[in-house]
Amino acid sequence: MQANVEWQNDLVFKASTGSGHDVVMDGNKATAASPMELVLAAAGGCSSVDVVSILEKARQQVTGCRCEVHGERADGIPAVFTKVHLHFVVSGHDVAEKHVERAVQLSAEKYCSVAKMLEASVVMTHSYSIEQAE
Structure with missing residues (x-):
């Protein structure tokens, strides 16, 4: 690469x-x-790919997935990220919470290369919510 x-x-x-x-x-x-904004976007994008892929393999009827990423940076220079929170908003038809929870957990703990790289020096947290599609 x-x-x-x-x-x-x-x-x-x-x-x-x-x-x-x-x-x-x-x-x-x-x-x-900015490059730092793209780091947040990369974490959200990488994790979202995992979450959607895992949910599709679980045959969940997902119609949307949004990852809201919030990062906190150090006050001094270099202003590195100290905390990053990823909140997934998954929408679909009768999407099971247990599957969303598992998908987010697997992404965080095993699959997301960007998040795994960041967690060496950043506190990474995750949450999710589910919205019923119309």
Whole structure:
């Protein structure tokens, strides 16, 4: 796996991934997400892939999954994340709570590479709620 990051202007950089995709980052958050915001997004994205995949394998009728990620950073420099909380909002038809709980737990404890990497120095917490789809 690899990526190249190239300066565009000001504090704007374009990352090109080995899989052929581009992501723009802005250290000033004026034109794009900051690199630290993308770390939170990566944790939410990675965990969401796990949760949806696990629920689909359990034959749950999932129609939506949103991961609300909140990060707290240290006051000093470097302003690393000290706490990250992932809250999953799963919607669907008669989705069983035991399956959602298991999917979130498996993602947190076993499958999410981003979260596992972060937990070495960040307090990672998880929660979920279920919404009945119309």
